Amino acid sequence: MKPAAFEYHAPDTVEEALGLLEAHGDQAKVLAGGQSLVPLMNMRLARPAVIVDINRIHALDHLTPDGDALRVGALCRQRSAERSAIVAARCPLLHAALQLVGHVQIRNRGTVVGSLAHADPAAELTAVLAALGGTVTAVGPDGTRTIPADEFFVSYLTTSLDPRELLTEARFPTLPEDAGWSWMEIARRHGDFALAGVGVVLAVRRGRIAEARIGLTGVGPTPMRAVRTERALAGRAPADALWTEAADAVREEIDPEGDIHASAEYRRHVAGVLTRRALAEACARTAKAA
């Protein structure tokens, strides 16, 4: 379990890092927490020629509220975000999902933005970003650009990031104060990647659903928003029967793959059950907030 030989760089500034990425292109990989990259390298499934370690770029280690969003820098560890009072208060869906990312030891090193960049199809944080309609910020040779979640995730482990670009931060929109939330997932063992997972945000005003957001993980090549189901919920009165209806709508909307861990039918079924439970839990939390 040793990686193939690679060249190691530890730049102190974003500009220096960009210079290295520009020089080495897709031969280089950025190292932040390394909780996905390093195991892949040790198993020699990934053999990047160059590693650009960004851990010395202290400017990227931030977690700050900014208007109606939370800015999470590329060096912010998952565990720091999980233990942050600001995240718990302003973005409880992210707080809930973070607790199920791998294990504590992984979260101590792993970064929020690193998980987004890795784009595992069963990751929690990618689905949270998708559900909330968040964005990531990339800097590259052509300057800075903001990429919405639905344009960022392209396929399995694949994003629209250029190899010469560096992700500097992610922006997670904060929840309206009266909104409820829920994160639910099923994994074979605690800490495993989810067979299916769902994040829900629900706002109920004057007895009607004013806003519903549903993000799913583990049911396709990328995290997905159940847009049609969200639309079907808008304006309706919250009720148990409606959550069951939404579960069926989500099952219609997804097209999961099967593998040795779970068949496609099982994933489809579970995604529906989780959606129903998550909507009920989110709804109960709106009531409490109101």
Add this chain to the structure above:
Amino acid sequence: MKLEGTNTLAAPIETVWKMINDPDALRRCTPGLKELKEIEPDHYEATLNVGIAAVKGTYKGTLTISDKRAPSHYMLVLEGSGGTGFMKGVGLVDLEPQGEGTLLKWTGDMQIGGLIAGVGQRMLGGVGKMLIGQFFKCLEQHLGEDV
């Protein structure tokens, strides 16, 4: 692992048949293909560099086309191995005319073993489907160009 799918191609069945037998078209459209050497008709030596993102492996092996029933059916056998594992795939391709175009149906049975199968199990089916999808999309784009 069993995979299947259908594609509708906007060309007559004879054109599609020629294309899926043309080494140049195979060379151009097989995702990650580095080298395709014709040993004898319908028998090739292939080197592929396939995978996703930073997880790529190089596989060396053979590609054989057999059971030909022009212009509607053949069987394709792909065997290869490399540092990260081995694969063996058997694909059946059936063509039938559909209006002006051609309906292409494929089924595949893939065995993937070694390290990549142990670690990548969750994504193999989806990635396999995606790569095969890329192959047919590429064929479609080149249809009628120089077949």
